[in-house]
Amino acid sequence: MKISQLPIVPDQPAEVPPVYCRSIKITNFRCFKNPVEISLLDSTGCPAQWTIILGENGIGKTSILQCLAGASVRPDILPTKKKGSPDKPVVQPLWSAQEWLQWLLPRRHTKDQLFECSLELQKGTLLADPSSDLFPWKYGFKTSRKEGHFEMTSTIVAADPANMAGFLMYGYGAGRRMAVTSRVPYGPNPDDGLRTLFDDDRPLSNAEEWLLELDHLAKTPHNGQAKANHALKNVKALLLKVLPDIDDITTKVSMNANADQSPLVRVVFKHVSGALLDSRSLSFGYQTMTSWLVDLTRRLYQRYPGSKNPLAEPAIVLIDEIDLHLHPKWQQNVMTYLSDLFPNTQFIVSAHSPLIIQSSKANNIVLLQRDGKAVSVKQDLQSIKEWRVDQILTSDLFGLERVRAPESEKLFDERTALLSKSKLSAKDKRRLEILDAIIERLPMGETPEMREVEDLLRQVAAEHKMK
Structure with a gap:
């Protein structure tokens, strides 16, 4: 594998004041025909570190993330002068780029009606500090056909480019698959960091290539050697913290089958079993987690080149279906791990798992109905922090009527129907005894220890009955 010595360059100027999002209002986009407004604040009035968006499939969770991503600032163009207000420079959102506008046009709920996305932003402080400058950021347009030609009227709230410079987001769609070979380019345009939210076929960068690049730069004497070594240690520590059952991450050199070609260098993950796995041999859950975490880490190193810990710097990250491909035990811990690793990142994610909701970090829950x-x-x-999983599943958050297997529920329903009768026949009584015996054997305890206690109590009761 060829390794190129690409410099780690910033995506934006140093010391740009951070910008976080406090709310979003969407009108006429996909399933949101009527305006809907979503607060992104916690109970203290600060932007929540974790906003969890819940709802049935097809109800608009991804659409909210796409609208947030579409409002990201376009650094690929210079601020323009608003017509009639030459002293008010206007920065433009991603939606205003022709390619993105063509994607957006057919996705309005109603044609020729106003589409609008309005955000309230804050600038100048870190995530948990309420003393910030607040300002609006809005983009919208309306189309019409007049006398055989197509017209579009757009509206953009004038915003000072100095305020908006820090409003860059990174987004990860449900696929989050890793590119097989070449790394996806990292230019200043935010398309690279958001496109997977809109295109399931768009891969993320090849994580192995950047790790090998850092490994090479850390071992080669040059001005950026110390920085590359620091970045390599950080990204390895991050992955070891998040990936369960991985003890070490290192490189392995093997001879090429073609003697005329250079030896192959690969990144290998050491499993607790002792197995050495390359990135393609990892399970899909490990691959997707590695892919987006390495991608985000690289982008933060680009954005904050002078920081001692770029992962602790401000950022906004959007993730669709964060619980996808994750084992339940992993789901319980992933938000805590990410909160510790990225303490000033505002995470706005969608999810389907009640275990995500149970996390103490889920400090802003949004339910779409x-x-x-x-x-x-x-x-x-x-507050549902102390609820059991079955209680969460049968609440309004998920709307399940029951959590037992359908066959078991039929037994309970039949027993209830018999007990509701004013008088039982001999046949009813025999059936009720059978149902009681079956239901008595069904496990009620939530843990193996509690179920062992149940079995012991049944055994004692049976022995007592015999005596």
Whole structure:
């Protein structure tokens, strides 16, 4: 594998004040025909580190993330002068680029009606500090056909480029698959860091290539050797923290089958079993987690080249279905790990797992519900941190009526129906005894220890009955 000595360059000027998002309002986009407004704040009035968006499939969770991504600032163009207001420079959102506008046009809920995405932003402090400068950021357009030609009227709220320079987001779609060979380019345009939210076929950069590049730069004397060594140690420590059952990450050199070619250098992950696995031999859950975490780490090193710990710097990260491909035990811990590793990152994610909701880091829960043909937003949810998984699943958050297997529920329903009768026949009594015996054997305890206690109590009761 050829390794190129590419410099780690910033995506934006140093010391740009951080910008976080406090709320978003969406009108006329996909399933959101009527305006919906979503708060991204925690109970203290600060931007929540974790906003979890819940809802059925097809109800708009991904659409919210796409609208947030589309509002990201375009650093590929210079601020333009707003017509009629020459003293007010205007920065433009990603939606205004022709390619993205063509993607957006057919996805309005109703044609020739106003599409609008409005955000309230804050600038100048870190995530948990409420003393920030607040300002709006809005983009919208309306189309119409007049006298045989197509017209579009767009509206952009004037924003000072100095305020908006720090408003860059990174987004990861549900696929999050890693590129097989070449790394996806890292230019200043935010397309690279957000496109997988819009295109499932768009791969993320090849994580192995950057790790090999850092390994090479860390071993080669040059001005950036110390920085490359620091970055390599950080990204390895990050992966070892998040990936369960991985003891070490190192490189392995093997001879090429073709003697005329250079030896192959690969990144290998040492499993607790002793197995050495390359990135393609990892399970899909490990691959996707490695892919987006390495991608984000690289982008933060580019964005904050002078920082001692770029992972602790401000950022906004959007993740669609964060629980996808993760084992339940992994789901319980992943948000805590990421909060510790990225303490000033605002995570806005969608999820389907009740285990994600149980996390103490889930400090802002957004529930999307169908309201006739429209979609409504519910955020005044009672605290569910101490709820059991079955209680969460049968709450409004997931809307399940039951959590037992359908066959077991039929037994309970039949027993309830018999007990509701005013008088039982001999046949009913015999059936009730059979149902009681079956139901008595069904496990009720939540843990193996509790189920062992149940079995012991049944055994004692049976022995007592015999005596």
